[in-house]
Amino acid sequence: MRLANKIILITGSGSGIGKSSALLFAREGATVIVNDLDEAKGLETVNDIHASGGKGHFIHADVTNPESVLQMVNQIIEKYGQIDVLFNNAGISGVGALHEIEPDAWDRVIQVNIRGVYLPSKYVVPHMMERKSGNIINMSSCVAEIGLARRASYSATKGAVLALTKSMQVDYAEYNIRVNALLPGTILTPFVENFLKTSYDDPATALASIKKRQLSEELGSPEDVAQAALFLASDESKFMMGSPLYIDGGATFGKNA
Ligand SMILES: NC(=O)c1ccc[n+]([C@@H]2O[C@H](COP(=O)([O-])OP(=O)(O)OC[C@H]3O[C@@H](n4cnc5c(N)ncnc54)[C@H](O)[C@@H]3O)[C@@H](O)[C@H]2O)c1
Numbered sequence: 001m002r003l004a005n006k007i008i009l010i011t012g013s014g015s016g017i018g019k020s021s022a023l024l025f026a027r028e029g030a031t032v033i034v035n036d037l038d039e040a041k042g043l044e045t046v047n048d049i050h051a052s053g054g055k056g057h058f059i060h061a062d063v064t065n066p067e068s069v070l071q072m073v074n075q076i077i078e079k080y081g082q083i084d085v086l087f088n089n090a091g092i093s094g095v096g097a098l099h100e101i102e103p104d105a106w107d108r109v110i111q112v113n114i115r116g117v118y119l120p121s122k123y124v125v126p127h128m129m130e131r132k133s134g135n136i137i138n139m140s141s142c143v144a145e146i147g148l149a150r151r152a153s154y155s156a157t158k159g160a161v162l163a164l165t166k167s168m169q170v171d172y173a174e175y176n177i178r179v180n181a182l183l184p185g186t187i188l189t190p191f192v193e194n195f196l197k198t199s200y201d202d203p204a205t206a207l208a209s210i211k212k213r214q215l216s217e218e219l220g221s222p223e224d225v226a227q228a229a230l231f232l233a234s235d236e237s238k239f240m241m242g243s244p245l246y247i248d249g250g251a252t253f254g255k256n257a
Helices: 016-027 039-051 066-080 103-131 152-175 190-199 203-213 222-233
Strands: 007-010 031-036 055-060 085-088 134-139 177-184 244-247
Touching (some): 007 016, 007 066, 016 031, 016 039, 016 055, 016 222, 039 055, 085 103, 085 222, 103 152, 103 177, 134 152, 134 222, 152 177, 177 222, 190 203, 222 244
Parallel strands (some): 085 134, 134 177, 177 244
């Protein structure tokens, strides 16, 4: 039990990487607070946790809305007294080169992917500071490091999350709070399936070309990222501070041809 007795909040854990992490963390002994904008999906994650004998609890909240996030954090503190790990996972994709993106679509990606990390952190950090103990995992992406076609808004947010992670780490180190970032490559989740369907006339050819981008020549699975998140959430990673952790099949540092 690598997460025994830990209270862990995972935003956007009704689907994909967040859901896999919630199930894995619960199997490792954590009580998982499942948050999502989509109530049905969030409740499904909690049902799956309970079905496998774990402890989980759903809270509906929009990570871009301060009142909603503050209420969620207060509810957790009231019920459990503490939050040991905050996993800022919720995020949305944004497609297009900069000139193709309309201002509203740009703003929405910035809101969810950056404000959605800022707000839960803002309200959770004071509780961690008070206890002089905490662990925050921010979801970035390998697009923070490499240029990828037609991902201007999305890569801007994931670069910001990586920079924010380092800045947060410096500010909160003295409170014994660790802050690290996950940088996945392309992981087959509903997020990517949707992106393929809506962005390409021929999703199968697009998928084949995305696979080639990674040295593995296969996409990652949500479990691959969940295992890396488990390491960051556990005390095994206690000497990792302000660091990016790549889970990308070689997409960032390798080249296929
Ligand atoms: N799938 C990939 O290839 C990949 C690669 C790198 C990084 N990421 C990042 O990993 C994270 C999870 O991605 P995924 O692929 O599992 O996506 P997903 O779409 O399967 O899951 C994201 C979840 O976040 C929820 N969500 C969206 N907006 C929200 C909001 N405002 N408040 C609360 N919940 C909200 C959605 O309802 C959804 O359940 C995202 O931050 C994404 O950018 C994904």
